[in-house]
Amino acid sequence: MTLSAPRPTSSVVARSSDVAEGGRYVVAVRDDLHIGLFRFRGRLYAYENTCPHQGGPVCQGRLVDGVRERLDAHRHSLGLAFDEDDPHIVCPWHGFEYRITTGEHPGAPRFRLRSFAVTEENGEISVAL
Amino acid sequence: MPEPLPSQEITTRTHTAEILANARRDTERYGLDEIFIVDVDSHHAELNSWRDIIGYVEDPVLRDTAEQMMVHRPQAGQLALSNYKAGLAFQDAGSRIPHQSGLAEPVPVDGNPRDVELVRRAMDAMSIDVQVVFPQPMLEIGLHPEPGIAVQLMKAYNRWFVEQILPGDPRIKTMLGLPFEDPAACVETIREFGDHPDVIGFLVTSQRHAGVHRNEYLRIYAELEERGLPLGFHAGPSWQDSMTATMNRFLSVHAMSFVTCNMTHLTNWIVNGLPERFPGLRTIWIESGLAWIPFMMQRLDHEYLMRQSEAPLLKQLPSDYMRQMYYTSQPMEITDLKLLEATFHAMDAENTLLYSSDWPHWDFDVPGRVMSIPFLDDTAKRNILGGNARKVFGL
Numbered sequence: 001m002t003l004s005a006p007r008p009t010s011s012v013v014a015r016s017s018d019v020a021e022g023g024r025y026v027v028a029v030r031d032d033l034h035i036g037l038f039r040f041r042g043r044l045y046a047y048e049n050t051c052p053h054q055g056g057p058v059c060q061g062r063l064v065d066g067v068r069e070r071l072d073a074h075r076h077s078l079g080l081a082f083d084e085d086d087p088h089i090v091c092p093w094h095g096f097e098y099r100i101t102t103g104e105h106p107g108a109p110r111f112r113l114r115s116f117a118v119t120e121e122n123g124e125i126s127v128a129l
Numbered sequence: 130m131p132e133p134l135p136s137q138e139i140t141t142r143t144h145t146a147e148i149l150a151n152a153r154r155d156t157e158r159y160g161l162d163e164i165f166i167v168d169v170d171s172h173h174a175e176l177n178s179w180r181d182i183i184g185y186v187e188d189p190v191l192r193d194t195a196e197q198m199m200v201h202r203p204q205a206g207q208l209a210l211s212n213y214k215a216g217l218a219f220q221d222a223g224s225r226i227p228h229q230s231g232l233a234e235p236v237p238v239d240g241n242p243r244d245v246e247l248v249r250r251a252m253d254a255m256s257i258d259v260q261v262v263f264p265q266p267m268l269e270i271g272l273h274p275e276p277g278i279a280v281q282l283m284k285a286y287n288r289w290f291v292e293q294i295l296p297g298d299p300r301i302k303t304m305l306g307l308p309f310e311d312p313a314a315c316v317e318t319i320r321e322f323g324d325h326p327d328v329i330g331f332l333v334t335s336q337r338h339a340g341v342h343r344n345e346y347l348r349i350y351a352e353l354e355e356r357g358l359p360l361g362f363h364a365g366p367s368w369q370d371s372m373t374a375t376m377n378r379f380l381s382v383h384a385m386s387f388v389t390c391n392m393t394h395l396t397n398w399i400v401n402g403l404p405e406r407f408p409g410l411r412t413i414w415i416e417s418g419l420a421w422i423p424f425m426m427q428r429l430d431h432e433y434l435m436r437q438s439e440a441p442l443l444k445q446l447p448s449d450y451m452r453q454m455y456y457t458s459q460p461m462e463i464t465d466l467k468l469l470e471a472t473f474h475a476m477d478a479e480n481t482l483l484y485s486s487d488w489p490h491w492d493f494d495v496p497g498r499v500m501s502i503p504f505l506d507d508t509a510k511r512n513i514l515g516g517n518a519r520k521v522f523g524l
């Protein structure tokens with residue numbers, strides 16, 4: 001007999017109005033499962049509020065755009081700049097940053113947040129648990 | 130509909146228990162409440178109490194100078210006479226790591242200084258039974274331009290800490306910083322506080338330009354050896370060294386200078402045969418992580434074998450002496466488990482490593498960090514979390 005993996009169940013976790021454009025909303029889905037919802041350019045993302053580094057509350061950190069170093073044609077550094085196309089969530093415990101759009105650490109993608117499929121219908125947001 | 134978390138964003142005003150709520154999960158997962166955990170390196174923010182500490186400066190003229198500064202200069206209430214370096218303000222990575230910026234959470238007034246309650250909150254959140262608490266910018270006091278002021282401030286801070294913080298909770302301990310610019314004052318400090326039950330050792334604040342092997346310091350080591358009290362070396366950052374002055378990012382400064390100050394003192398300590406001259410004195414190397422240890426073992430052994438005539442007091446290899454010293458664990462560089470395992474083996478970590486959180490610094494380690502190391506057995510984990518500290522400090 002083969003056992004198939006249980007199908008994820010979809011749970012309503014927030015109202016659409018809870019997650020502003022460019023903002024975040026962190027909910028306790030269960031005692032042992034907190035999820036951060038993020039909306040960027042109209043799209044929703046859902047990640048577990050547990051950092052792959054040491055388990056910190058990553059979704060409750062600072063939302064800040066990723067930093068790039070600008071180089072000129074001669075590869076001289078022109079200094080640092082924020083990249084508005086690449087918002088990051090920063091884990092407040094030790095500063096690991098993750099791309100909101102992928103859940104990956106920008107410098108070491110093997111560190112990635114656990115993500116959940118997310119849907120939005122009739123003013124409600126659901127995640128697949 | 131599930132409830133939103135009370136703090137959507139953790140800031141400097143968030144309660145420590147909430148910042149560290151996820152550490153409680155480790156407590157359940159690993160049964161940490163059943164394990165004796167000693168945190169050998171943590172910090173409180175002495176600049177928040179700077180006015181009180183200045184009141185403890187013995188020299189009346191210097192104290193008056195500081196008090197006048199605090200009256201007439203807007204920022205001096207938290208800085209007067211200190212050598213707080215602007216570079217330290219980079220530690221929080223642009224406020225990405227708020228607990229490093231400051232713990233500004235509300236604390237009810239219950240007769241104890243605020244710092245006592247903050248330390249308790251951290252201990253409770255991380256299931257820590259005993260916490261060794263150190264200051265922060267005072268660890269840079271060895272770089273103060275005027276040795277006389279450095280001595281006065283260290284003495285004032287020590288007296289303030291012993292009178293105001295230590296009585297607040299029996300779980301709080303410390304290793305008091307020695308006013309190292311003045312060896313006689315160091316000995317006085319040891320004699321004055323060495324019998325205090327919560328002063329469990331003394332400290333050389335490592336960021337300084339002093340040869341710790343020089344003859345004038347030996348009376349300090351003899352005093353500690355006789356009393357059976359350990360000597361710690363606590364590392365710190367400096368952006369002003371000839372080496373770090375080349376650097377443009379705090380990452381670079383932190384990576385190098387927190388290690389090189391302890392590497393320097395350890396090299397002088399071993400090459401000059403201090404382990405042979407003070408065989409009963411236990412030394413602890415604090416807040417430099419672990420990755421430097423196998424490097425130093427190989428490097429010093431290699432050089433010693435070719436230049437024995439420059440270190441004639443040694444009867445063993447430098448690495449043998451290093452295995453008889455103690456090291457605090459934080460920040461444990463877990464990026465390559467094979468290298469970490471080799472490091473643990475090289476340093477005999479089961480018997481020499483002391484867990485430390487370094488809370489509330491930006492690169493702190495929770496106790497679960499030790500529990501999660503796959504190649505350690507249960508005895509090794511318990512030794513590192515508290516058993517070794519129990520032995521070193523006689524707890």
Ligand code: FES
Pocket residue numbers: 051052053054055056057058091092093094095096
């Ligand atoms: S736990 Fe998130 S950065 Fe360390």
